[in-house]
Amino acid sequence: MVNPNASGNSTAQASISPCDDREGSDTTSSTKARETVIEVDKVSTHFGSHVVHSDVSFEVDRAEIFALIGGSGSGKSTLLREIILLQRPDSGSIRVLGSELSNLGEEDALALRQRWGVMFQHGGLFGALTIKENVGLPLREHTQLGENLIDELASAKLAMTGLTAEVGTQYPSELSGGMMKRASLARALALDPEMLFLDEPTAGLDPVSAEGVDDLVLKLRDIFGLTIFMITHDLDLLWQVADRVAVLSDGKVQGVGSMTELSRMDKPSVRQFFDGSRGRAAREQDLRLVGSAATHVHRSTSSKPK
Ligand SMILES: Nc1ncnc2c1ncn2[C@@H]1O[C@H](COP(=O)(O)OP(=O)(O)O)[C@@H](O)[C@H]1O
Ligand SMILES: [Mg+2]
Numbered sequence: 001m002v003n004p005n006a007s008g009n010s011t012a013q014a015s016i017s018p019c020d021d022r023e024g025s026d027t028t029s030s031t032k033a034r035e036t037v038i039e040v041d042k043v044s045t046h047f048g049s050h051v052v053h054s055d056v057s058f059e060v061d062r063a064e065i066f067a068l069i070g071g072s073g074s075g076k077s078t079l080l081r082e083i084i085l086l087q088r089p090d091s092g093s094i095r096v097l098g099s100e101l102s103n104l105g106e107e108d109a110l111a112l113r114q115r116w117g118v119m120f121q122h123g124g125l126f127g128a129l130t131i132k133e134n135v136g137l138p139l140r141e142h143t144q145l146g147e148n149l150i151d152e153l154a155s156a157k158l159a160m161t162g163l164t165a166e167v168g169t170q171y172p173s174e175l176s177g178g179m180m181k182r183a184s185l186a187r188a189l190a191l192d193p194e195m196l197f198l199d200e201p202t203a204g205l206d207p208v209s210a211e212g213v214d215d216l217v218l219k220l221r222d223i224f225g226l227t228i229f230m231i232t233h234d235l236d237l238l239w240q241v242a243d244r245v246a247v248l249s250d251g252k253v254q255g256v257g258s259m260t261e262l263s264r265m266d267k268p269s270v271r272q273f274f275d276g277s278r279g280r281a282a283r284e285q286d287l288r289l290v291g292s293a294a295t296h297v298h299r300s301t302s303s304k305p306k
Contacts, residue, residue: 035062036095037195037227038083043092045078052078053089054251062194065221065228065241069273070248076231077199079248083229084118084197085109097194114142116195117188121203123180125172131183132158132168138190157186161216178209185216196220198230202237210234217241235273247273 038060045053052075060066068076081087083094085101094101099112125134136154139145145153158168161182172180181201188196201217202210218241220226232238238245239259247254247262247270254269255262263274 036060037062037097038066038229039093039095040079040083041093041095043079043082043089043094045075045082045089051251053092055092056248056251056253057092058246058253058256060227060229062227063221063225064243065217065230067238067242067245068229068231068248069233069238069245071272074248075251076248080197080199080229080231084116085113114191115193116197117185117191117193118197119181119184119188119199119201121199123172123184125180125184125187127172129171130168131163131170131172131175131186134172134183135168135186135190138187142191154186154190157189158183160189161186162212176209178205178212181205181209181213182216189220193226195227195229198228198232200232200234201230202232202234210236213237214240 036059040059041057043053043056044051056075056079068079070076078087082089082101083096085104088102097112097115099108104112125131126137129137132151132154135157136150139150139153143150155165155168158165163179163182163186167175167179167183172183175183185196185198185201198217202213205213214237217228217230217237221228221241230237230242242259244256244258245262246256249269249272254267255265257265262270265271
């Protein structure tokens with residue numbers, strides 16, 4: 001695959017192992033070494049007198065699927081915006097791919113932004129452009145590639161997300177919610193990023209489309225080695241794809257761990273995500289799938305345990 005990034009850091013197709021020895025890695029050649037790609041350290045944020053984050057800390061490893069959960073207004077999107085350089089915290093430090101964000105120059109910030117892709121909750125596609133033009137936009141903006149190559153790369157990204165060439169000729173208003181999410185994902189993948197940020201990737205989707213997103217997220221990590229950081233309320237998605245989950249509540253990270261680990265925690269601020277009816281359904285599903293043949297509790301279609 002052509003990598004339009006000057007840094008040439010994406011070796012997506014070559015890497016199946018989550019911990020390969022990519023360029024830029026500060027690990028040794030050990031294939032087992034962990035590499036931290038996002039480091040949030042004692043981050044605090046407030047709006048006026050409203051404290052949103054108070055000493056929030058966690059780390060995300062390369063090729064990990066990491067989820068941030070928390071009630072509405074708990075500060076998930078604000079934290080995501082801080083990690084992707086759209087906003088600054090009041091204090092604390094955020095390091096992404098080895099760079100401390102608080103003292104990045106403009107050029108370094110631009111280079112860093114090209115190493116990740118973002119899928120915003122509402123897609124953010126331009127209505128006046130076709131899907132293929134939307135997907136090709138980052139290539140047009142950030143590379144000197146010719147039109148033919150951009151067209152080919154945009155088609156490849158659409159195919160990667162399961163969309164046909166025909167969809168590429170359509171306009172955003174003509175697509176279903178599920179197709180729109182995929183198109184937005186294809187655009188996030190345009191510059192062959194190392195990391196993907198997804199804000200509510202399954203929100204508003206029917207169960208079948210949502211399940212397609214589960215599979216796609218897993219594929220992007222397993223085949224292309226992407227690190228995926230997502231915000232979601234979707235318990236199925238969490239149980240099926242997330243390696244680790246951080247629970248944000250009352251301005252703090254109340255717990256970090258696998259869904260199984262979190263579901264066993266006694267802390268009320270963590271329990272609330274497992275004790276509601278949806279939480280119980282997801283937990284029952286997990287237990288059933290572990291113990292016997294799959295019975296589908298939450299989403300109506302086939303679900304696989306992680
Ligand atoms: N630019 C802003 N100005 C003032 N308050 C804000 C701003 N952005 C977010 N907030 C507030 O910060 C809190 C966290 O918001 P947000 O990060 O969007 O929450 P979440 O994504 O978890 O629902 C909310 O109370 C929200 O109203
Ligand atoms: Mg939000």
